[in-house]
Amino acid sequence: MKILGISCHYHDAAATLLMDGIVVAAAEEERFTRRKHDPSFPQNAVEFCLQQSGLGIEDIDAIAFYEKPLLKFERLLTQHVQYFPKSYAVFRRAIPAWLTEKLRIRRLFRKKLKFKGDVYFLEHHLSHAAGVFYPSPFEEAAVLTVDGVGEWTTAAMGMGRRTHLDLTHEIRFPHSIGLLYSAVTAYLGFSVNNSEYKVMGLSAYGNKNPATNPYYAALRRMIDLKPDGSFRLDMGFFDYEFAERMPSKKFCELLGGPSREPVEPVTARHQDIAAAVQLVTEEAVLSMLRHLHRQTNCPNVVLSGGVALNSVCNGKILSETDFQNVWIQPNSGDGGSSMGAALYLYHAILGQPRNYALRSPYLGPGFSSAQVESFLKSQHITYHHFSSQSELLDQTAQLIHSGKVVGWFQGRMEWGPRALGARSILANPCDPGIRDVLNLKVKHRESFRPFAPAVCVEDAATYFECDNPVPLPADFMLMVYPVRPEWREKLPAVTHVDGSGRLQTVRRDAHPLYYDLIRSFGRISGVPMLVNTSFNIRGEPMVCAPDQAYRCMMGTRIDCLVMEDFIIHRHENLRDAWDSESLAKD
Amino acid sequence: MRLPKPVLRLLSFLDRVFRILLKPLQVVSNFVFVTISYFLGVGLSAIFYRRAAKKNPQSTVDSYWQEMQTTPKDQDAWLRPF
Numbered sequence: 001m002k003i004l005g006i007s008c009h010y011h012d013a014a015a016t017l018l019m020d021g022i023v024v025a026a027a028e029e030e031r032f033t034r035r036k037h038d039p040s041f042p043q044n045a046v047e048f049c050l051q052q053s054g055l056g057i058e059d060i061d062a063i064a065f066y067e068k069p070l071l072k073f074e075r076l077l078t079q080h081v082q083y084f085p086k087s088y089a090v091f092r093r094a095i096p097a098w099l100t101e102k103l104r105i106r107r108l109f110r111k112k113l114k115f116k117g118d119v120y121f122l123e124h125h126l127s128h129a130a131g132v133f134y135p136s137p138f139e140e141a142a143v144l145t146v147d148g149v150g151e152w153t154t155a156a157m158g159m160g161r162r163t164h165l166d167l168t169h170e171i172r173f174p175h176s177i178g179l180l181y182s183a184v185t186a187y188l189g190f191s192v193n194n195s196e197y198k199v200m201g202l203s204a205y206g207n208k209n210p211a212t213n214p215y216y217a218a219l220r221r222m223i224d225l226k227p228d229g230s231f232r233l234d235m236g237f238f239d240y241e242f243a244e245r246m247p248s249k250k251f252c253e254l255l256g257g258p259s260r261e262p263v264e265p266v267t268a269r270h271q272d273i274a275a276a277v278q279l280v281t282e283e284a285v286l287s288m289l290r291h292l293h294r295q296t297n298c299p300n301v302v303l304s305g306g307v308a309l310n311s312v313c314n315g316k317i318l319s320e321t322d323f324q325n326v327w328i329q330p331n332s333g334d335g336g337s338s339m340g341a342a343l344y345l346y347h348a349i350l351g352q353p354r355n356y357a358l359r360s361p362y363l364g365p366g367f368s369s370a371q372v373e374s375f376l377k378s379q380h381i382t383y384h385h386f387s388s389q390s391e392l393l394d395q396t397a398q399l400i401h402s403g404k405v406v407g408w409f410q411g412r413m414e415w416g417p418r419a420l421g422a423r424s425i426l427a428n429p430c431d432p433g434i435r436d437v438l439n440l441k442v443k444h445r446e447s448f449r450p451f452a453p454a455v456c457v458e459d460a461a462t463y464f465e466c467d468n469p470v471p472l473p474a475d476f477m478l479m480v481y482p483v484r485p486e487w488r489e490k491l492p493a494v495t496h497v498d499g500s501g502r503l504q505t506v507r508r509d510a511h512p513l514y515y516d517l518i519r520s521f522g523r524i525s526g527v528p529m530l531v532n533t534s535f536n537i538r539g540e541p542m543v544c545a546p547d548q549a550y551r552c553m554m555g556t557r558i559d560c561l562v563m564e565d566f567i568i569h570r571h572e573n574l575r576d577a578w579d580s581e582s583l584a585k586d
Numbered sequence: 587m588r589l590p591k592p593v594l595r596l597l598s599f600l601d602r603v604f605r606i607l608l609k610p611l612q613v614v615s616n617f618v619f620v621t622i623s624y625f626l627g628v629g630l631s632a633i634f635y636r637r638a639a640k641k642n643p644q645s646t647v648d649s650y651w652q653e654m655q656t657t658p659k660d661q662d663a664w665l666r667p668f
Contacts, residue, residue, distance in 0.1 A: 081632045082632070084628050084632035091620070096616055120664045158654075169654060170654050171652070226648065228651065230649045
């Protein structure tokens with residue numbers, strides 16, 4: 001049975017193809033349209049999924065859509081009724097798109113995909129829950145979903161057992177931890193639904209002591225948090241129910257001034273505010289998890305929704321709750337719901353048994369050596385071909401060790417927002433100057449943002465104070481742990497200001513070439529670890545195809561590109577240089 | 587019957603003019619339609635909503651978790667967008 005899962009029209013549109021219960025292809029639309037967090041109908045992502053599996057749309061048995069559009073529309077209308085007449089401007093802007101496209105999903109599938117079969121509609125949080133429970137390694141698990149908002153639900157919990165999945169309790173809009181985090185993100189001058197991870201990175205610089213951080217007390221006035229993790233926001237502090245801005249005037253007054261403009265410098269006050277919202281979020285999520293454990297008494301937990309991308313909070317789950325195992329899927333935001341919708345249809349609605357666990361996040365497009373060579377030749381690019389893999393790895397490890405910044409383009413693209421060794425920029429973690437080079441000359445991003453270390457799974461405990469065994473979500477760069485004190489000075493490029501690191505553990509069975517590269521680098525440097533950051537410049541989605549990778553290298557200070565069996569040096573191909581800094585945006 | 591070339595050219599010109607004129611017309615009609623819907627539909631509903639809200643003030647509770655419906659749905663329910 002072939003099922004296509006689709007999510008779109010809010011942010012991070014994506015498509016997933018399920019064949020007899022196994023995910024064979026999945027990708028976000030942004031990688032094809034080159035528009036970050038693209039919410040539009042994922043035409044390109046669907047075409048990729050079909051092409052990858054050699055199918056046509058006529059071979060698809062059913063489509064699963066990740067939410068119930070009419071329920072979402074009902075919520076929007078209720079908001080407008082509640083806030084009449086203040087909501088007029090938003091109503092006027094939003095309604096035409098709902099009437100012409102967002103409410104007519106079935107028609108959209110017929111028109112854009114020529115699909116004539118059944119279309120199933122799942123609730124948003126059920127798609128999130130299914131997207132994390134069914135591909136998890138657990139037969140049974142407690143389930144928690146936390147995000148901005150779906151139809152009405154903003155957080156939900158329940159239990160999954162084999163093919164059954166029940167969400168039993170929920171928190172409803174407008175009360176939302178995700179939207180609280182987004183409101184602070186907007187207040188700090190960053191873009192909503194995009195830059196929440198910047199706030200998480202910034203929080204490490206602020207005062208993490210709730211007793212002495214004044215903004216923690218201020219934020220706690222906005223939220224009534226119960227011991228069971230349930231909460232209610234004081235909506236006087238927020239405008240998002242009826243306007244396009246998120247924090248209200250009262251919110252700004254309580255935090256001591258107007259929102260930061262994006263061009264303004266980040267001050268200690270902003271750092272403390274970021275630390276305060278991180279503290280409140282962790283307090284809420286960990287309370288929810290403790291309550292969920294008391295309710296279910298299950299040793300396993302799976303987490304989904306945008307808030308599950310908060311890797312600082314994730315790193316505390318096993319040490320601060322009674323759960324023994326945790327799993328989070330690499331794309332736990334809305335994009336991942338396309339996978340959840342397809343899996344829920346297959347297992348829960350159609351009653352098919354489970355036969356798949358997501359161990360490899362490499363579900364996107366891949367390009368063969370022949371395709372890469374054909375591109376290089378067509379563009380008259382100077383390159384070096386390596387017929388031996390060990391030579392390629394030795395050469396790459398030498399380049400990284402000599403201080404070069406390397407673009408690494410190998411195999412199928414990652415599923416989710418993190419670069420996991422398929423479309424990565426790699427560098428030497430022991431080089432104290434590499435962080436500034438990457439921030440200012442390659443990525444053009446804020447200097448406060450940390451870089452992630454990639455380490456072979458067997459070595460993780462040597463360098464990090466991590467849970468033992470290392471939880472599987474660390475493979476997807478979803479856990480932050482303290483770097484061991486004796487290694488902090490030796491790993492300046494990947495140790496954040498608070499001594500933490502958002503590590504990626506690498507297993508040989510998931511990506512042998514990447515694993516062997518880390519080992520090769522370890523043999524030369526004595527430290528088997530690499531800096532791993534996404535292969536893009538700020539504001540662009542990660543590169544997907546060879547031409548995008550080459551363009552990105554040529555426009556930045558990336559020194560060379562290792563693409564399948566080829567190494568391309570920037571200094572040998574200087575004629576295409578472009579000004580990437582001028583293109584960097586939020 | 588095939589129309590003479592000048593007539594075809596004239597029709598094509600008129601088509602282009604109508605397209606250019608229709609776009610702003612569409613914007614204006616959308617604006618009018620949406621505005622009327624808002625003030626009649628949303629506005630009237632808001633009056634009833636506020637009356638009902640006054641009758642049912644919110645009470646303080648120990649937990650804000652709300653129970654979700656867990657009874658199994660039949661397959662047709664999943665085919666509905668609501």
